[in-house]
Amino acid sequence: MKKILLLLALLILNISFGQQSTTTYYFIRHAEKVDNSQNPDLSEKGLKRAELWNKIFSEISFDKIYSTDYKRTTQTASPTATAKKIQIKLYNPKTLNIESFKKETLGKKVLIVGHSNTTPTFVNQIINQKIYADIEDGTFGNLYMVTVVDNIISYQLLKFE
Template identity: 40%
Template sequence: MRHAEKMTDQGNDPELTEQGKKRAENWVNYFFLKDVDHVISSDFKRTKATASPLAKAKKLDIELYDVRNATGKSLLQEYRGKTVALFGHSNTINKYANELQNDSIYKELNDADYDHYFVVRVDKDGNSNAVKEKIDFVD
């Protein structure tokens, strides 16, 4: 998932807006009946704040990853066989999905797009399939 709505007047590492905080809480509802083994986030205030409610609800720590060095393949290698909720950015989550399915179908998300996310499934043979989905949590 991309981080939720961010403040626009706080520089390169902004906090979430009130709407963003609501969206972060709504991810808990989305994952309510789903097993989650790991909640991972880039090391930015907005992504950690988006991941925090889910991590708390699932009684998991937020695991940080280095957004500058992470790739879809490196994330898969580290978390293979696990269900992971990854919180990233409009210009990274599409890259991970593309890399895992060996194509470039998904473009960067528009800066105002907080409704799309990617579901990536890896079968027992290591074949990956990514699907871009949309959900609107906030009125």
């Protein structure tokens, strides 16, 4: 409950900076998958987590939602994308040009769904620092929030179970 209140406080702060050029990124890893095959679906637990993310993000007016081109990532993003009536835009972390991405998302609120190794790397690229390591295999509740206000970058990691 404390984490949800903290998240809401951060969102309110984000709204108060609305007059400036504010870009906010929300990074999550895909939810739990059924198995370790090449392109598995989400498990029952993963589907529930995807719905939980949708509830957590219910008060955020996303402008864009990005996902890698895998079932587990698109299925994690889908409840939120459906609720917000936003089409998921696919990205490839191996070929993504970070500067182009920053320009494309300038002034937007953006959800990005990735993987245990790509999500922290992506966050590190956005904040221009190597802070975050790969996510442990059994961890699916990390929410990385990055806010860029006129080139001032702030970032936060919230851990949900």
